[in-house]
Amino acid sequence: MKAADEPREDLALNTRSSSLDLSPAAMQELATQTTALVLDYFARISQLPVFPETSAGTTLRRLGAELPVEGEPIEKLLNDCRAMFDASRHNGHPRFFGYVASPANAPGAFADLISSALNANVTSWRSGPAATEVERLVVRWLGSLTGFSDKAQGLLTSGGSLANLTAILIAQRARSDTDASRTGLWNSQTPMTIYASDQIHMSIPKAADVLGLGRNQVRIIASDDRFRIDIRDLRARLEHDARNNLKPFCVVASAGTVNTGAVDALHAVAAVAREFGLWFHIDGAYGALAAMDQGKRPLFKGIELADSISLDCHKWLYTPLDAGCLLFRDETTARAAFAANEADYIKVHEQEPEESFAFWDHGIELSRRFRALKIWMTLRYYGSRKISEAISEDLALAQYLAQQISAAEDFELLAPVELSICCFRYVPRAARAKLDSASESELEQINSELDELNTRIMNTVQRGGEAYISNATVNGKFALRACITNFRTTRADLDALLDIVREAAER
Numbered sequence: 001m002k003a004a005d006e007p008r009e010d011l012a013l014n015t016r017s018s019s020l021d022l023s024p025a026a027m028q029e030l031a032t033q034t035t036a037l038v039l040d041y042f043a044r045i046s047q048l049p050v051f052p053e054t055s056a057g058t059t060l061r062r063l064g065a066e067l068p069v070e071g072e073p074i075e076k077l078l079n080d081c082r083a084m085f086d087a088s089r090h091n092g093h094p095r096f097f098g099y100v101a102s103p104a105n106a107p108g109a110f111a112d113l114i115s116s117a118l119n120a121n122v123t124s125w126r127s128g129p130a131a132t133e134v135e136r137l138v139v140r141w142l143g144s145l146t147g148f149s150d151k152a153q154g155l156l157t158s159g160g161s162l163a164n165l166t167a168i169l170i171a172q173r174a175r176s177d178t179d180a181s182r183t184g185l186w187n188s189q190t191p192m193t194i195y196a197s198d199q200i201h202m203s204i205p206k207a208a209d210v211l212g213l214g215r216n217q218v219r220i221i222a223s224d225d226r227f228r229i230d231i232r233d234l235r236a237r238l239e240h241d242a243r244n245n246l247k248p249f250c251v252v253a254s255a256g257t258v259n260t261g262a263v264d265a266l267h268a269v270a271a272v273a274r275e276f277g278l279w280f281h282i283d284g285a286y287g288a289l290a291a292m293d294q295g296k297r298p299l300f301k302g303i304e305l306a307d308s309i310s311l312d313c314h315k316w317l318y319t320p321l322d323a324g325c326l327l328f329r330d331e332t333t334a335r336a337a338f339a340a341n342e343a344d345y346i347k348v349h350e351q352e353p354e355e356s357f358a359f360w361d362h363g364i365e366l367s368r369r370f371r372a373l374k375i376w377m378t379l380r381y382y383g384s385r386k387i388s389e390a391i392s393e394d395l396a397l398a399q400y401l402a403q404q405i406s407a408a409e410d411f412e413l414l415a416p417v418e419l420s421i422c423c424f425r426y427v428p429r430a431a432r433a434k435l436d437s438a439s440e441s442e443l444e445q446i447n448s449e450l451d452e453l454n455t456r457i458m459n460t461v462q463r464g465g466e467a468y469i470s471n472a473t474v475n476g477k478f479a480l481r482a483c484i485t486n487f488r489t490t491r492a493d494l495d496a497l498l499d500i501v502r503e504a505a506e507r
């Protein structure tokens with residue numbers, strides 16, 4: 001204890017020589033110049049090449065790689081940031097159709113700045129009271145927007161992969177007789193098995209691997225002609241495994257597969273889950289938010305019956321990365337999975353239940369950034385109606401692209417368009433004529449030539465910088481794949497895409 005008359009430093013004057021605080025003038029300059037850079041990017045993004053003309057190592061040669069000992073002027077650093085922009089792939093470009101990527105909306109991007117400035121560590125209410133309340137609110141909003149439940153509980157994660165991993169862990173603990181947190185999953189006498197279609201995202205087998213269950217414990221079920229899990233096959237496999245001393249514990253349905261955008265018959269999967277006592281998880285990382293479109297709602301019938309759902313706001317809510325989310329119905333199952341090994345220093349001593357709330361009881365991470373703010377900002381700034389209109393337009397554009405492809409002589413649509421993914425291939429007229437009358441072995445030959453041609457087309461398009469598409473394997477065929485989760489894309493961009501693909505084919 002200091003005596004009252006003891007001299008003390010004046011805390012109002014920041015006299016520490018090693019302080020990292022900026023003078024008001026330097027702070028203003030930093031803010032002005034950084035904002036200018038961001039505004040310039042948002043203004044020019046549609047004019048930039050989708051993919052840069054660059055090769056490995058170029059960026060570091062340009063920026064230099066020496067670890068700086070002394071500080072450098074902000075102009076130089078922002079110039080170097082510009083160089084990074086020049087050597088980036090622009091997911092927010094209107095003709096970026098690869099993978100499942102969407103533009104960052106501006107209010108969401110600025111919200112990330114606010115989050116970083118506040119720097120709340122959202123481990124628990126105690127650690128970040130406001131941020132925790134906002135995150136729990138956003139989780140309920142997402143539960144409501146997807147039609148899952150307006151009382152949803154859950155937490156934000158880096159992305160769908162971590163949400164899926166967390167869900168499988170909770171499911172395993174909820175359905176296991178032994179305390180796997182202590183004995184290890186691999187010590188179980190009866191191997192526990194997961195069920196999902198052959199269209200499932202790779203993060204599910206990966207989760208099984210990480211959790212020590214093993215990838216082989218994910219039973220791969222055939223999908224039907226619309227790439228949805230085959231319910232009869234699912235049931236047969238479950239019966240077979242149960243007879244053979246295995247313990248089925250979880251079924252994962254897809255609400256939007258990454259390959260073709262297929263949505264499993266969720267209500268039918270729910271019925272099987274109930275019958276066999278399985279945890280019912282939905283991987284909706286790509287597609288769950290498409291339930292905001294009234295026309296698509298029926299496709300998601302049964303979503304309200306899930307035990308847990310993964311979704312990604314950095315996909316179809318157009319927020320910046322990273323904004324994954326795991327929703328669940330009952331947080332006691334999450335707490336049962338995670339609250340077992342609390343160290344003393346994270347014990348919460350609050351009496352009020354709200355105030356003893358801790359995300360570490362529900363997930364893997366301890367330190368967590370304030371991810372909810374960009375989602376909150378996005379929904380508050382635009383309102384859910386405007387967001388759902390953007391999603392609806394993406395869906396309509398995918399239908400438009402499918403129509404253009406179906407009507408064209410030199411394109412073939414390879415999968416039904418359920419949401420916003422279009423799988424197609426370029427078929428030269430000569431090959432087209434042969435396809436109809438070809439024998440089995442001729443067909444194989446033609447398909448393999450088309451695979452090669454379309455692979456070359458994809459690479460040419462990607463390198464060309466005018467549009468970006470990725471690929472999928474559809475019924476064994478190489479498909480060009482365009483995914484539209486982009487509020488900047490218009491019909492003209494889709495017309496341009498087909499022309500760009502044709503030009504690449506001719507070369």
Ligand SMILES: *Cc1c(COP(=O)(O)O)cnc(C)c1O
Binds near residue numbers: 100258286324
């Ligand atoms: C994107 C995606 C994932 C993985 O999500 P990340 O955010 O990339 O971790 C999982 N499943 C599906 C269906 C996806 O589209």
